[in-house]
Amino acid sequence: MSTSVHPPQPSQPQPTAGGIAPHPLDNPAWAALTGPHLRFAERVGLAARYRADVSPITALADPADPRAWADLAALVGPGNLTSVGGEITPPSADWRIEESGRLVQLVDTALRAEPDPEAVRLGAADVPEMLDLVARTRPGPFLPRTVELGGYLGIRQDGRLIAMAGERVRPPGWTEISAVCTDPEHRGRGLATRLVRAVAAGIRERGDTPFLHTAGTNTGAIRLYESIGFTLRQTSSFHLLRTPGAPPA
Incomplete structure (x- = not known):
């Protein structure tokens, strides 16, 4: 294996009928769980997570979509803890934020x-x-x-x-x-x-x-x-x- 100083340039997001496709790193867990890591995924509609003994990471297709939150509730079950990344606003006060922090990518x-x-x-x-x-x-x-x-x-x-x-x-x-x-x-x-x-x-x-x-x-x-x-x-x-x-x- 040879030393590599300059990283390969990944392909850029491609235009779609509705505009530019989102970058994979804007929602990396969703892109992984619906792509290369599909075999580790548990999914209900617009919500997905890694299997419980693999990783606690959970993902929503679109945190602004109330349907994704409903699917997450069905996936995780009532009264349980789950992690969600990104700038989010839970659809109701019934979702309790227990902890929050900032993440650098x-x-x-x-x-x-x-x-x-x-x-x-x-x-x-x-x-x-x-x-x-x-x-x-x-x-x-x-x-x-x-x-x-x-x-x-x-x-x-x-x-x-x-x-x-x-x-x-x-x-x-x-x-x-x-x-x-x-x-x-x-x-x-x-x-x-x-x-x-x-x-x-x-x-x-x-x-x-x-x-x-x-x-x-x-x-x-x-x-x-x-x-x-x-x-x-x-x-x-x-x-x-x-x-x-x-x-x-």
């Missing part, structure tokens, strides 16, 4: 993507260690089958997993780098940057462009990603909501 524009000689492929057998590392570092949601969403790489020291990164949401032409984390005792060695470059090399090799998300409050991570070749594309909101009604007894 960055895209690869000048990343030096290259394999790492110490990085090892992680799979199902490594999940217990991966879950332990995630529990100690809190990079974001990672569940028992998240590893199936794409390639995950790790670095071990004396046989112990001390850093990892991998792939999550995959809209057409793009792949999200996620679960970037390093054991607190081994930070400051550039392990996360090395793994991001290595994961990006695999993404580039199959013709996709890397992107990633981080919390808007995580200014250190934003500065790091921008310094290695990512560019801020957009800032949006994410919300944890409770669906209307009471759950069954």
Whole structure:
């Protein structure tokens, strides 16, 4: 696998009868769940989500469409929690927003993507260690089958997993780098940057462009990603909501 400095240029949204088609990264989870990640999807009409042991990510075809919210309520069930991204206005007060935050989306524009000689492929057998590392570092949601969403790489020291990164949401032409984390005792060695470059090399090799998300409050991570070749594309909101009604007894 050769080093790649300049990312491939993804195809631009194409005109449709009603105008320009939305960019896949404007609603990446929906684009993934109705495209490359269809096999992981549960869907009711205009709402979709990843299977419960894969990822907590949920998506609406159009957050401004009340029909999508009705489909989401049917998909998730009454009185349950679900995550929804984007600038949203729930259709009624029966939807309770439990938590909200800001999310930053960055895209690869000048990343030096290259394999790492110490990085090892992680799979199902490594999940217990991966879950332990995630529990100690809190990079974001990672569940028992998240590893199936794409390639995950790790670095071990004396046989112990001390850093990892991998792939999550995959809209057409793009792949999200996620679960970037390093054991607190081994930070400051550039392990996360090395793994991001290595994961990006695999993404580039199959013709996709890397992107990633981080919390808007995580200014250190934003500065790091921008310094290695990512560019801020957009800032949006994410919300944890409770669906209307009471759950069954």
